Amino acid sequence: MSTVDVRATAAPVRARDAGAVLERLRGRAPLVQCLTNLVVTGFTANALLAVGASPAMVDEADEASELARAADALLVNVGTPSEASAAAMRAAAHAAHAVGTPWVLDPVAVGPLTFRTRLATDLLTKGPTVVRGNPSEVLSLAGAVGSARGVDSATDSASALSAAFELAARESTTVAISGAVDYVTDGHSVIEIGTGHPLMTRVTGVGCVLGALVAACCAVEESPLLAASAATAVLTVAAEVAVESSAGPGSFAVGLLDALYSLDAEILDKHLAARAR
Numbered sequence: 001m002s003t004v005d006v007r008a009t010a011a012p013v014r015a016r017d018a019g020a021v022l023e024r025l026r027g028r029a030p031l032v033q034c035l036t037n038l039v040v041t042g043f044t045a046n047a048l049l050a051v052g053a054s055p056a057m058v059d060e061a062d063e064a065s066e067l068a069r070a071a072d073a074l075l076v077n078v079g080t081p082s083e084a085s086a087a088a089m090r091a092a093a094h095a096a097h098a099v100g101t102p103w104v105l106d107p108v109a110v111g112p113l114t115f116r117t118r119l120a121t122d123l124l125t126k127g128p129t130v131v132r133g134n135p136s137e138v139l140s141l142a143g144a145v146g147s148a149r150g151v152d153s154a155t156d157s158a159s160a161l162s163a164a165f166e167l168a169a170r171e172s173t174t175v176a177i178s179g180a181v182d183y184v185t186d187g188h189s190v191i192e193i194g195t196g197h198p199l200m201t202r203v204t205g206v207g208c209v210l211g212a213l214v215a216a217c218c219a220v221e222e223s224p225l226l227a228a229s230a231a232t233a234v235l236t237v238a239a240e241v242a243v244e245s246s247a248g249p250g251s252f253a254v255g256l257l258d259a260l261y262s263l264d265a266e267i268l269d270k271h272l273a274a275r276a277r
Contacts, residue, residue, distance in 0.1 A: 010192040019265030021230035026052035030072035030219035037079025040205030050260040053216040064088040068095040072219035074103035093126040102129040102218035106211035111140030135160035142167040174224035191229040196236035
């Protein structure tokens with residue numbers, strides 16, 4: 001299927017769906033185990049707390065495997081991998097898959113870098129509920145060719161949609177692509193989210209936070225397609241709210257946490273409806 005064909009089937013995320021997922025998240029406060037990169041650990045934990053989830057940053061192999069069986073959801077982010085952290089990621093992903101804990105794979109900077117690409121490819125065999133990445137990361141994991149520089153993508157999200165669609169269908173997973181426009185697909189349906197702001201790319205870890213929010217939403221929503229779409233809407237709308245009172249990246253980062261904390265269904269509806277017009 002061509003990129004144009006897949007895009008033609010895309011439907012906008014519905015505010016009422018995103019709001020319902022957010023309400024359940026706050027009501028249940030799911031425990032989200034995060035094996036994430038060293039650059040973003042604190043920011044990710046604070047974002048999860050702000051939105052109403054409970055973060056657990058446990059990354060020692062034996063403990064990671066134990067907690068993956070007990071947690072409500074798991075995030076595996078390969079941003080700063082080492083032999084020790086890779087072992088913990090594999091153990092946690094295997095345990096999560098074995099007991100049915102929903103888990104999210106964030107294949108940071110795969111493609112140009114060999115070690116993490118092998119790791120992410122191996123983790124993909126352990127049945128992630130959602131794969132979340134930028135266009136180049138998704139293309140690389142799908143076996144296509146992307147254009148990346150470190151963790152940044154030089155490929156438009158729409159250009160990766162066909163590969164994401166095929167990857168989701170092949171691996172029986174859901175793939176979320178981040179970009180100026182975000183897409184989420186399970187290999188059958190496509191959801192499009194058009195909210196967000198360029199300042200999101202000027203703060204380290206915003207994409208990594210999205211992976212954690214997707215995991216949190218997977219803990220309270222059975223449909224990975226809806227969970228990933230809701231998480232994307234929550235973060236991108238919060239970014240639009242934060243920008244309103246931000247002078248630059250520093251105040252935006254703080255404002256994003258505040259916006260996640262205060263976000264509600266009315267704000268979601270206002271921003272998503274504005275983009276739909």
